[in-house]
Amino acid sequence: MPVKNKRPRIVAIANQKGGVGKTTTAINLAAAIAVGGLKVLLVDIDPQGNASTGLGIDQSARKGGSYALLAGDSTLAECIVPTAVENLSIVPAVADLIGADLEFGAADGREFLLRNTLREHADADVVFIDCPPGLGLLTLNGLVAADAVLIPLQAEFFALEGISQIIRTVDMVKQNLNPALEVEGIVLTMTDRRNNLSEQVSNDVRAYFKEKVFETVIPRNIRVTEAPSHGIPVLLYDFRSVGAQSYLALAAEFMKRARAKKVLA
Template sequence: MPRPDHGQPRIIALANQKGGVGKTTSAINLAAALAADRRVLLIDLDPQGNASTGLGIARHERGAGTYAALIGDKPLAELTRPTAIPNLTLLPADTDLAGAEVELAGIDNRERRLADTLAAAGDVLNGQDYIFIDCPPSLGLLTLNALVAAQSVLVPLQCEFFALEGVSQITRTVERVARGLNAGLTLDGIVLTMYDRRNNLSELVAADVRAFFGAKVFDTVIPRNIRISEAPSHGMPVLLYDFRSPGAQAYLALAAEFLKRERARKRTAA
């Protein structure tokens, strides 16, 4: 598939205040799948740093990263680093990021620090097609920074009983941010994760989410798959760990559907 002409990259936050929903896994694997023919920057904004670990960068190897970009005023060009996947660049979560919420509280325009950092980073962002931001599992200042910097939000949603309650909370947050801080912010879509076809509950949750959110829900679902769970411990996306696994094939299908939606969005905008 030919790459598009490069303009400004599209910035997408992956957010859900509930942990354990496949958010970081989806950030890593969607970014990796798109990097086959797009240039992608993944920003690890979660102090747990799982996206960085899942791309093979151990905590003691990271050096300065997201914290330095938010608090230390270091230019992005000094902080991003290549990964083992061509076309996929990472801004890792450094060890100081855990204290960023407290420090941001005392800074002017604290909710715009990431947006300002990205706006000043034309040298790094030129040529990128997509920027994905892996948010922490909370609705604090780090996630708020991501929502203010982003153009849209992608919500991974585990197929479990409390799913609708959690997703309604993040969608309300997106609406509030759009009203007050980032008028262009939209809900890009919802990705159903950890789907188990043998479990009636997965079927019921998926049906409820589709009934409530309609076309916002991606057709592609991410199954429960042991290879997806094993891949991060080897420091690689499931696409590299076991390309033929159902999990890897699901993320390839998700990337294809994502690009199809992007083309439709651009036609509508034109």
């Protein structure tokens, strides 16, 4: 078993553009790392709650979820719910998060509502934060709480246009709120090697961001699309599928990078 770190590695998964595979990556990367033996916590702060649904967490089991955590109504331990994947737990999202910008916007330290709670969580090796699309207060909390941000990027023109916005936001957070924040990497999602535009976007992203782009790419795969409707990650739905194997490869690359930087044992 890995040697326990003094605190978990916290990674926000964020992109201001929706539909780029952000939540799919959060669910399946977290599951793949957990299957490898590390203890993983996924914190769902997206009001849509898709990560929670995709891991089979019924509305009745969510209680106050991440809303209660942000509001200070519950401790982290009280908000954590186990999943069907060994070593993977989740803090689920609830619909009350929809009003977070208005409810918490005037609060002192509103950018730090998640930070201290997550950094004190000694029972996980890795914490992933599934941020909502957009760059509001919830995403800002995720970035301030995190050591690094992982950016899923769909291999299409409009997604490429929008990546500069999340990079600017990361730079702003780094300068003003979280000096240690870094870009963990960019993951190309929904790729189709038969599509010339997809290949061109992939080549352009690699030319510009170089080693920040993961070598592993996530292809379009029907099994990945079907798995959330069954409330399980694709690894449990169809382990042999191209999608499942791609996320296992991404998890291996993620861990290799983290160990090279000595941020995980």
